[in-house]
Amino acid sequence: MAQEEIFKKLVAHCKEYGYVFQSSEIYDGLSAVYDYGQYGVELKNNIKKYWWDSMVLLHENVVGIDSAIFMHPTIWKASGHVDAFNDPLIDNKDSKKRYRADVLVEDQLAKFEEKINKEIEKAHKRFGDAFDEQQFRETNQRVVDNQKKYDDLHERFSKALNDNNLEELKQIIIDQEIVCPVSGTRNWTDVRQFNLMFSTEMGSTSEGAMKVYLRPETAQGIFVNYLNVQKSGRMKIPFGIAQIGKAFRNEIVARQFIFRMREFEQMEMQFFVRPGTELDWFEKWKELRMQWHQALGFGAENYRFHEHEKLAHYANAAVDVEFKFPFGFKEVEGIHSRTDFDLSQHEKYSGKKVRYFDPELNESYVPFVVETSIGVDRMFLQVISAAYHEEQLEKDSRVVLKLPPVLAPVKLAVMPLVKKDGLPEKAREIIDRLKFGFNCQYDEKDSIGKRYRRQDAIGTPFCVTVDHQTTTDNTVTIRYRDSMEQERVNIADLDTIIGEKVSMRRLFEKQ
Ligand code: ATP
Numbered sequence: 284m285a286q287e288e289i290f291k292k293l294v295a296h297c298k299e300y301g302y303v304f305q306s307s308e309i310y311d312g313l314s315a316v317y318d319y320g321q322y323g324v325e326l327k328n329n330i331k332k333y334w335w336d337s338m339v340l341l342h343e344n345v346v347g348i349d350s351a352i353f354m355h356p357t358i359w360k361a362s363g364h365v366d367a368f369n370d371p372l373i374d375n376k377d378s379k380k381r382y383r384a385d386v387l388v389e390d391q392l393a394k395f396e397e398k399i400n401k402e403i404e405k406a407h408k409r410f411g412d413a414f415d416e417q418q419f420r421e422t423n424q425r426v427v428d429n430q431k432k433y434d435d436l437h438e439r440f441s442k443a444l445n446d447n448n449l450e451e452l453k454q455i456i457i458d459q460e461i462v463c464p465v466s467g468t469r470n471w472t473d474v475r476q477f478n479l480m481f482s483t484e485m486g487s488t489s490e491g492a493m494k495v496y497l498r499p500e501t502a503q504g505i506f507v508n509y510l511n512v513q514k515s516g517r518m519k520i521p522f523g524i525a526q527i528g529k530a531f532r533n534e535i536v537a538r539q540f541i542f543r544m545r546e547f548e549q550m551e552m553q554f555f556v557r558p559g560t561e562l563d564w565f566e567k568w569k570e571l572r573m574q575w576h577q578a579l580g581f582g583a584e585n586y587r588f589h590e591h592e593k594l595a596h597y598a599n600a601a602v603d604v605e606f607k608f609p610f611g612f613k614e615v616e617g618i619h620s621r622t623d624f625d626l627s628q629h630e631k632y633s634g635k636k637v638r639y640f641d642p643e644l645n646e647s648y649v650p651f652v653v654e655t656s657i658g659v660d661r662m663f664l665q666v667i668s669a670a671y672h673e674e675q676l677e678k679d680s681r682v683v684l685k686l687p688p689v690l691a692p693v694k695l696a697v698m699p700l701v702k703k704d705g706l707p708e709k710a711r712e713i714i715d716r717l718k719f720g721f722n723c724q725y726d727e728k729d730s731i732g733k734r735y736r737r738q739d740a741i742g743t744p745f746c747v748t749v750d751h752q753t754t755t756d757n758t759v760t761i762r763y764r765d766s767m768e769q770e771r772v773n774i775a776d777l778d779t780i781i782g783e784k785v786s787m788r789r790l791f792e793k794q
Contacts, residue, residue: 286609293609293671294540296682300741302326302667303541315534315545322741323663325692325722327548330662331527333690333787334550337575338525341791345523345552346516350504352529353485358503359496361632362625363596368499369476371452372535375463376470382463383535384452384474388440391459393611395433402426437592444593449474479532481545497531502654504528505553506625509650510637513555520639520650521564523554527659539610541660548659555650557641558623564653565600565620572618572655574794576604579687581669587612597624604657606665615665616657623649666690670742684742685765688785694721695745695781696738702727710749713759713774721781739764745781 297303301320305312319327338345359365371384402425407414420426436459443451453474462469480499484492498504505524512524527550534543541547556564569588577583585607594601600620605612626637626649638647670684688694697713699706707727714723724743726734731748738746746762753759753774761780762769772780783789 289671289673290539290609290668292673293668296671296740297323297540297667315543317541317544317660322692326666326686326690327659327663329690329692330659330666331548331550333790334575334657334659334662335525335527336787337791337794338523338552342523344518344521345525345554346512346518347525347527348505348508348512349526349528350501350508352498352531353495354498354503354507356493356495357632358507358629359480361628362503362506363628364480364496364499365478367596368479370479370535371449371474372477373453373456373474374472375466375468376472377468378463378466380463380465381535384449384456385440385444386536387461388436388452388455388459391461392433392436392440395429395436397611398429399426399433402429441592449476477533477535479534481531481533498529499532500530500656501526501528501549501551502553502656503625505551506629506652509553509555509626513639520641521554521556521560523552525550525552527551539608539664541664542608542613544660547661549656550659550662551654551656553621554653554655555639556653557644558648558651561620561622561651561653562600565618568653568655569602569618572604572616572657576606576615578790578794579666579690581606581666585669589614595619595621597621606669608665609668615661616655619654619656621652621654623651625652626650681736681739683739683764686742686744687790688744689787689790691742691744691785692722693724693738693741693743694785695747695777696724696726696734696743697747697749698726698731698734700731700748700750704751705754706749706751709753710747713747713749713777716774717778717781720778721785735762735767744784747777 300322302323304318304320306316306318307313335347339347372381373384373387374381402423403416403419406419406423407416420430436455439455442448443455450473453471456471457469460469481497482494483497485495486492505526509524512518513522527548529546530549531546534545536543554564554568573586573588576586587605589603589605589612591601591603598619599622602618603614604616604618606615630637630649637649639650640647666686667684670686672683672685674681674683695717697710699710710725710727714725717723726737728734735746742764744764746764748760748762750760757774758771759774759777760769761772761777
């Protein structure tokens with residue numbers, strides 16, 4: 284099945300099984316805004332906990348904060364967001380659809396990459412173990428041609444972005460003969476800059492009202508609190524501050540479900556270091572973050588680093604962690620070395636010193652910052668799209684979410700085989716024992732087979748069935764979601780068996 288088809292099914296599945304709903308659906312929805320349902324919120328909370336604990340529990344020099352969404356508007360002037368938090372947009376005059384010019388070109392680059400990868404895949408199949416990819420890349424004419432097209436476009440595109448050259452960006456779109464996916468034409472407007480910040484007013488009278496912004500990133504709340512935390516927590520450099528919170532961006536093109544939203548959540552960590560050591564820390568955090576992703580077990584081959592085409596004005600190194608979504612490799616997380624830009628700007632605009640006195644060097648300086656920045660919602664989409672499987676079984680088929688047990692919303696379902704003979708009571712007893720440690724669900728409706736399918740569809744890793752034997756020897760069957768194998772175990776052992784598999788501690792110990 285085509286990847287697009289699978290993605291459509293995944294979106295429908297998220298709605299049908301209480302993971303994600305379109306916001307304001309009964310009013311025909313609000314574009315690029317989504318609500319999380321009863322299972323979605325559990326998965327989201329588990330993702331947040333996995334991130335938070337990996338930062339704050341595992342690193343004694345990383346602490347958390349929770350800053351307000353509203354901040355003094357000058358903060359956004361100082362950070363550069365008022366003047367430069369723009370995306371280049373372009374309209375197709377026939378379809379009237381709006382696109383991000385940079386994304387159109389990135390998609391074109393991805394097409395060349397895809398062609399190359401297809402050739403390599405084909406050849407790999409043909410030559411088997413004897414296949415030498417390096418040699419093939421250098422000698423196959425189609426690969427060489429496409430690689431050249433990719434490199435030329437990449438170079439031209441990077442230059443246009445770095446020079447902020449909007450005319451050149453449009454020219455690239457024309458020269459590459461990029462068409463609007465809706466109208467199929469190349470009738471484009473000029474490229475314009477569009478600021479992504481939402482604003483509103485604070486204050487009760489119109490004369491006294493102050494324009495404030497909904498924060499487009501959580502990072503600035505950390506920067507402006509860095510000295511408060513450093514002093515009150517007696518933190519010594521290097522140290523980090525982590526935060527999870529909402530961010531808002533008036534995205535031009537809202538695409539791909541919860542991949543690009545107008546209201547979303549970020550998990551950011553700013554790590555304050557001695558100037559000159561930032562690139563070492565950048566490498567260290569790159570490695571740690573990749574480990575965190577890969578520990579979930581979705582396959583190392585589905586992740587890669589992507590160097591930025593254009594470094595932001597404040598950065599001296601930047602890389603994205605990309606995951607292979609059904610629509611291709613896309614960014615899940617950014618890791619940036621932001622120099623002393625933000626803190627220096629806040630010194631300048633606030634008139635207050637934000638220096639750190641380094642007792643080892645006996646001098647004060649503005650620390651440099653390495654940040655890791657990941658979207659909760661994008662991580663959610665990454666997890667759920669990797670977990671979604673349609674499987675053909677001997678007699679029927681099933682849709683199963685192979686979520687890592689540690690992240691699964693419901694850890695176990697307890698099912699009485701029949702609704703009589705004391706089995707429901709026994710099942711409730713088991714839930715009453717286990718509910719303090721795990722999110723449990725009781726299910727007695729329909730045949731056992733149907734109940735298993737329902738639990739597969741929401742990703743419950745364990746189903747526990749209570750049958751007549753249970754009433755005599757206190758054993759139950761436990762059925763494992765992925766292998767569908769069943770095992771007879773003592774009720775008294777359930778806590779340990781399940782606890783081991785859903786333990787975040789075990790996941791951390793693997794990293
Ligand atoms: P993109 O290039 O996709 O617009 P970005 O480079 O602007 O993203 P950052 O500013 O580095 O993104 O934000 C850090 C992380 O926040 C991203 O890696 C992504 O996971 C998440 N994120 C950013 N914008 C959105 C959005 N509109 N919806 C959902 N998540 C987002």
